[in-house]
Amino acid sequence: AQSVAQPEDQVNVAEGNPLTVKCTYSVSGNPYLFWYVQYPNRGLQFLLKYITGDNLVKGSYGFEAEFNKSQTSFHLKKPSALVSDSALYFCAVRDSGTGANNLFFGTGTRLTVIP
Amino acid sequence: EAGVTQFPSHSVIEKGQTVTLRCDPISGHDNLYWYRRVMGKEIKFLLHFVKESKQDESGMPNNRFLAERTGGTYSTLKVQPAELEDSGVYFCASSQEFIGQLNSPLHFGNGTRLTVT
Numbered sequence: 001a002q003s004v005a006q007p008e009d010q011v012n013v014a015e016g017n018p019l020t021v022k023c024t025y026s027v028s029g030n031p032y033l034f035w036y037v038q039y040p041n042r043g044l045q046f047l048l049k050y051i052t053g054d055n056l057v058k059g060s061y062g063f064e065a066e067f068n069k070s071q072t073s074f075h076l077k078k079p080s081a082l083v084s085d086s087a088l089y090f091c092a093v094r095d096s097g098t099g100a101n102n103l104f105f106g107t108g109t110r111l112t113v114i115p
Numbered sequence: 116e117a118g119v120t121q122f123p124s125h126s127v128i129e130k131g132q133t134v135t136l137r138c139d140p141i142s143g144h145d146n147l148y149w150y151r152r153v154m155g156k157e158i159k160f161l162l163h164f165v166k167e168s169k170q171d172e173s174g175m176p177n178n179r180f181l182a183e184r185t186g187g188t189y190s191t192l193k194v195q196p197a198e199l200e201d202s203g204v205y206f207c208a209s210s211q212e213f214i215g216q217l218n219s220p221l222h223f224g225n226g227t228r229l230t231v232t
Binding site: 004034036041042043044045046049090092101102103104105106107108 | 118119121146148150155156157158159160163170171174206208220221222223224225226
């Protein structure tokens, strides 16, 4: 069965420090991995995706994520956090093994960047 | 381009009443998805339309939920009768990907927050 785990409900980081939001997944085939961000009273916005190729993918707003097949992880990172990065972050996966189009999401991680 | 729009943004109803949520996808997007997030939980897939046809409705929780997409444009999701556990945020998303092309991101609306009291 497909699943996504975001082990941290809350991540706090000081402005200017590097941030990491963790994500691990489980699929039967090859994973298509996504990160979305939700700002207050807004919908989910696409940040970045991993489909194939280079394990380090770069996305919007200076975010990047590293695909690690052996650890089945896709952690979101940013070298220097901004207060405006404070939001709810969701990791999601599509399972190429099933052919299904639907995304499986994690429970979300609330990131708070402290000025 | 206009994004995915959802109406209403909030709805508060009593148990046993009926509520209809609406989603207008991005123009030209054949694929339309409904998802739901119950407080503090993961965002769960409900169903997927390709144009007016239901491609996958495996996530629909029970027969109190009815989704339609007449004409392949906007979609409605009706809950009748509503129960307390139906409370949550209902998201709609659309994409222009073709079937079998799984690497396109979805474009989400702002969601409808449904509260059943």
